[in-house]
Amino acid sequence: MSVPTPDARRPNPDHVAFVGGGNMARSLIGGLVGGGLPAAAIRVAEPDEGKRRALAADFGVQVFADAAAAADGAPVWVLAVKPQAMREVCSGLAALARAQRPLAVSIAAGITLAQLARWLGDGTATVRAMPNTPALLGAGMTGLCANAQVDAEGRARAEAILAAAGRTAWIEDEALMDAVTAVSGSGPAYAFLLAEALEDAARAQGLPAETARLLVQQTLLGAARMLAESGESPATLRQQVTSPGGTTQAALETFEAGGLRRLVAAAVAAAQRRGGELSALHD
Ligand SMILES: NC(=O)c1ccc[n+]([C@@H]2O[C@H](COP(=O)([O-])OP(=O)(O)OC[C@H]3O[C@@H](n4cnc5c(N)ncnc54)[C@H](OP(=O)(O)O)[C@@H]3O)[C@@H](O)[C@H]2O)c1
Structure with a gap:
C-alpha cells in the first residue's frame, strides 16, 4: 500500500x-x-x-x-x-x-x-x-x-x-497609529540625523572623517543597547553620565537652551499630521 x-x-x-x-x-x-x-x-x-x-x-x-x-x-x-x-x-x-x-x-x-x-x-x-x-x-x-x-x-x-x-x-x-508612525516608523531617520550632526561636529573639531564615523556609530549603538538592556529610563541613564559641572552637562545645557525637546515634539507632531494626510490620499 x-x-x-x-x-x-x-x-x-x-x-x-x-x-x-x-x-x-x-x-x-x-x-x-x-x-x-x-x-x-x-x-x-x-x-x-x-x-x-x-x-x-x-x-x-x-x-x-x-x-x-x-x-x-x-x-x-x-x-x-x-x-x-x-x-x-x-x-x-x-x-x-x-x-x-x-x-x-x-x-x-x-x-x-x-x-x-x-x-x-x-x-x-x-x-x-x-x-x-x-x-x-x-x-x-x-x-x-x-x-x-x-x-x-x-x-x-x-x-x-x-x-x-x-x-x-x-x-x-x-x-x-499615525503617532506610532511618527515615533517608531520615522524614528530611525531621527537617529540618523543626530548621527549626521554629531559626525559633522566631530569633523569640525578636527577628528578624521573615518574616526568621526566610528565614534558616532559605536556611541549610538552602545547608548541604544543601554536603553534596551539596562532597565533604566532614558532620564536616569542621562543623569548617570552627567557629572555636575562636567563636559556632558555643558553639552546638555546647550541642547536644552536651544529647545531640543520642543523641537522633537514639533517634529513628531508634523510627522503625525502628514501620516493622516497620506492615509486620506489612498481613499
Ligand atoms: N521597508 C520598510 O522599512 C517599511 C517600513 C514600514 C512599512 N513598510 C511597508 O511595507 C510594505 C512593503 O514595503 P517594502 O519596502 O517591502 O516594498 P517593496 O520592496 O517594493 O515590496 C513590495 C513588493 O510587492 C510586489 N507587488 C506589487 N504588486 C503586487 C501584486 N499585485 N501581487 C503581489 N506582489 C506585488 C512588488 O513587486 P514589483 O517591485 O515587481 O512591483 C514588490 O516586490 C509597504 O506597504 C510599506 O509601506 C515598509
Missing part, C-alpha cells in the same frame, strides 16, 4: 501567504524560517520573476506569480505591497476573502483598517501593522492594531509574524 505524498503546493491550515515579496516580506520570511516555521508553510506572491526565484532559492518557500494563487486556502495573508498598490491587490482578493475568511495582516504604511475593510470586504478579520526599517536586521519595532473581527488567536498569529522581525506593541486606538 502506498502512502500518499503530501502536496506541498496544496493549501494547509498552517500556511501563511505573503502578497508582495519585497524587502519587508523578505525580512519577515527570513525571521519566520529562522524561528522554525517550515519553509513549505510559506507561500509568496510576487510578480517579479527574479525576486520569486531568489525567495525560493534563499528560503525554500513556495512562490507564485499570482496573489490569489498564493492566498487561496492560507488562513493568514500578509499584505506586503506598497501602499499605492494595496487597493488594487485587496480588490483582487475580495472574493476569496469573502469565501475563506482569512486573517489579513497589512504592513502598508498609512493604510487604515476602514480602507482594508472597504477593499477586502466588511467582516474580514484585519490587522494593521506599522513596522520600521530595522526590521530588515531583525531589530524592528512594529505597532499593531486589530479590527473587531480579530480574535485572540488571530492577534497571537499576527504578533508572531511581526515578532519575527523584532519587537511588537498593540495599539488599541487606531487613531494613534
